[in-house]
Amino acid sequence: MTLLFLTSGLFLGWTLGANDAANIFGTAVATRMVRFRMAVLVCAVFVVLGAVVSGSGATETLGELGAVNALGGSFMVALAAALAVLWMTRAGLPVSVSQAIIGGILGWNFFTGFSTDVGALIEIVSTWVVCPILAAVLAATFFLVVRFVLGRACIHILELDAWTRSLLILVGAFGAFALGANNVANVIGVFVPAFSEESFEIAGAMRVTMNQALFFLGGLAIATGVWYSRRVMMTVGKGLFKLTPVTALVVVLSHSIVLFLFASESLEAWLASRGLPTIPLVPVSSSQAIIGAVMGVALVKGARNLRLGLLGKVASSWVATPVIAAVLAFLGLFFLQNVFDVVVVNPLP
Amino acid sequence: MAKLFSKTRLLESKIDAYLDHGSEAGLLFREAIKDYLGGRSEEFEQRREQVTDLETTADDLRQEVERQLYAETLIPDARGDVLGILENTDAVINTAKETLTLLSVQRPRIPRDLNADYIELADHGCQAVQELVMGIRAFFRSAPTVTDYVHKVHFWEKEADKVGERLKRKIFESDLELARKLHLGDFVVHIDTLADEAEDVSERLAISAIKRSL
Numbered sequence: 001m002t003l004l005f006l007t008s009g010l011f012l013g014w015t016l017g018a019n020d021a022a023n024i025f026g027t028a029v030a031t032r033m034v035r036f037r038m039a040v041l042v043c044a045v046f047v048v049l050g051a052v053v054s055g056s057g058a059t060e061t062l063g064e065l066g067a068v069n070a071l072g073g074s075f076m077v078a079l080a081a082a083l084a085v086l087w088m089t090r091a092g093l094p095v096s097v098s099q100a101i102i103g104g105i106l107g108w109n110f111f112t113g114f115s116t117d118v119g120a121l122i123e124i125v126s127t128w129v130v131c132p133i134l135a136a137v138l139a140a141t142f143f144l145v146v147r148f149v150l151g152r153a154c155i156h157i158l159e160l161d162a163w164t165r166s167l168l169i170l171v172g173a174f175g176a177f178a179l180g181a182n183n184v185a186n187v188i189g190v191f192v193p194a195f196s197e198e199s200f201e202i203a204g205a206m207r208v209t210m211n212q213a214l215f216f217l218g219g220l221a222i223a224t225g226v227w228y229s230r231r232v233m234m235t236v237g238k239g240l241f242k243l244t245p246v247t248a249l250v251v252v253l254s255h256s257i258v259l260f261l262f263a264s265e266s267l268e269a270w271l272a273s274r275g276l277p278t279i280p281l282v283p284v285s286s287s288q289a290i291i292g293a294v295m296g297v298a299l300v301k302g303a304r305n306l307r308l309g310l311l312g313k314v315a316s317s318w319v320a321t322p323v324i325a326a327v328l329a330f331l332g333l334f335f336l337q338n339v340f341d342v343v344v345v346n347p348l349p
Numbered sequence: 350m351a352k353l354f355s356k357t358r359l360l361e362s363k364i365d366a367y368l369d370h371g372s373e374a375g376l377l378f379r380e381a382i383k384d385y386l387g388g389r390s391e392e393f394e395q396r397r398e399q400v401t402d403l404e405t406t407a408d409d410l411r412q413e414v415e416r417q418l419y420a421e422t423l424i425p426d427a428r429g430d431v432l433g434i435l436e437n438t439d440a441v442i443n444t445a446k447e448t449l450t451l452l453s454v455q456r457p458r459i460p461r462d463l464n465a466d467y468i469e470l471a472d473h474g475c476q477a478v479q480e481l482v483m484g485i486r487a488f489f490r491s492a493p494t495v496t497d498y499v500h501k502v503h504f505w506e507k508e509a510d511k512v513g514e515r516l517k518r519k520i521f522e523s524d525l526e527l528a529r530k531l532h533l534g535d536f537v538v539h540i541d542t543l544a545d546e547a548e549d550v551s552e553r554l555a556i557s558a559i560k561r562s563l
């Protein structure tokens with residue numbers, strides 16, 4: 001039964017992997033700078049690593065917003081988010097799994113009568129706005145630096161090609177790690193409060209907590225989705241954002257840094273230890289980080305072909321995605337509880 | 350990683366060798382014209398054969414480079430431009446070879462008082478080719494500097510046109526037979542074509558350089 005409940009989260013993870021791996025390796029694969037198999041291998045390994053090593057930070061923030069404490073509730077929240085993503089994708093609207101899951105949790109809060117931590121909500125929503133802006137600023141800065149360096153370094157076009165290929169894999173690995181660390185919370189975060197904190201032994205060799213196992217499973221779900229991302233990679237690489245390999249490198253690096261900043265517990269601890277303001281650990285949208293980064297580069301290049309309509313669509317998705325997911329979660333929880341008699345909330349002790 | 354870079358260097362050296370061939374063909378073309386006009390038939394034939402050999406090896410090198418660029422899917426964003434530039438440069442080497450072959454076959458009798466003008470025309474063509482080759486080398490390493498060379502190719506092509514026109518006027522104002530005038534005029538056009546071909550490639554080069562600039 002537990003596994004059945006987990007399926008909605010795993011499905012969400014699969015969707016996330018199939019879509020967001022394209023943000024990291026889309027241009028590299030579509031332009032044949034990196035082979036699809038290599039991209040999948042690197043992406044899958046580092047997504048799982050990121051999820052297991054650094055996935056808990058963003059999950060805690062989701063827990064602050066609403067600790068979904070029954071498996072039935074977690075199942076429906078993840079399912080509502082997945083359906084919202086599916087529906088909005090079919091409607092051709094930009095959608096973020098991160099924003100859908102927040103909507104799902106809010107729906108659970110409304111349904112169960114649990115109060116929503118407004119402070120946590122403001123913190124999360126503000127990161128949605130900051131994420132693409134920060135990605136744009138980083139991408140614009142990196143682009144200017146790269147242009148300055150390449151303008152003076154006189155690197156042969158073939159050597160530059162070889163360096164770009166290697167760096168696309170390296171930065172892609174970092175991007176996959178950041179995606180796993182930041183976005184695994186979307187996939188598995190809502191299940192964490194419903195599981196006990198017990199640990200178990202694997203083959204008598206190592207002890208693993210339930211949370212670690214969940215993060216591993218979430219990472220694996222995302223990694224599985226990566227195997228199915230070829231078509232999305234081709235679309236992203238050739239259709240939406242036609243970038244040169246060097247520009248793609250700049251864009252992916254900026255995206256990855258942004259995702260990493262919003263997921264790294266070590267960075268948070270380092271900043272806190274020096275009395276500096278910390279960066280909230282929140283799952284942010286990988287796609288919107290990419291859009292921000294592309295816009296940043298476009299602005300530096302003189303804002304030619306800048307699609308301002310896309311910005312409007314992104315901003316509207318900040319409202320539309322969570323609202324749709326919240327409504328779906330609310331309705332789904334109602335049916336699950338009243339029609340199927342499934343426990344969707346446990347009373348607080 | 351080391352293997353990747355050693356393969357890259359090998360390909361770079363092939364492109365460099367190909368461009369060396371282009372440059373040498375231009376220089377040999379000028380020297381061969383001088384030899385022909387100076388009546389040094391043996392030297393002229395030697396240089397003509399050298400240009401023919403250069404054209405053959407340049408063809409082989411170009412095909413190797415093209416094959417490697419495609420087989421290893423290198424420089425996906427600039428591959429079309431690079432191939433276009435290399436193929437058009439081949440046309441320049443071909444023009445040098447064809448003109449020298451025509452000279453060797455038809456043996457036009459050029460009046461001594463026109464020698465200096467014919468040499469000047471060949472020299473301008475040669476200069477245009479040298480600037481073109483330097484422009485292509487710059488394209489591979491520093492795209493923004495390509496315009497400097499393209500500008501010079503245009504300059505030498507215009508100079509060649511001026512000399513060509515002057516030469517044609519001299520030929521058709523002379524007392525030579527009409528058939529000979531036409532024959533000599535025809536060779537002015539052939540020699541002038543070298544600079545024209547160089548200019549055509551330089552125009553493509555300029556556009557490719559703009560595309561390459563980030």
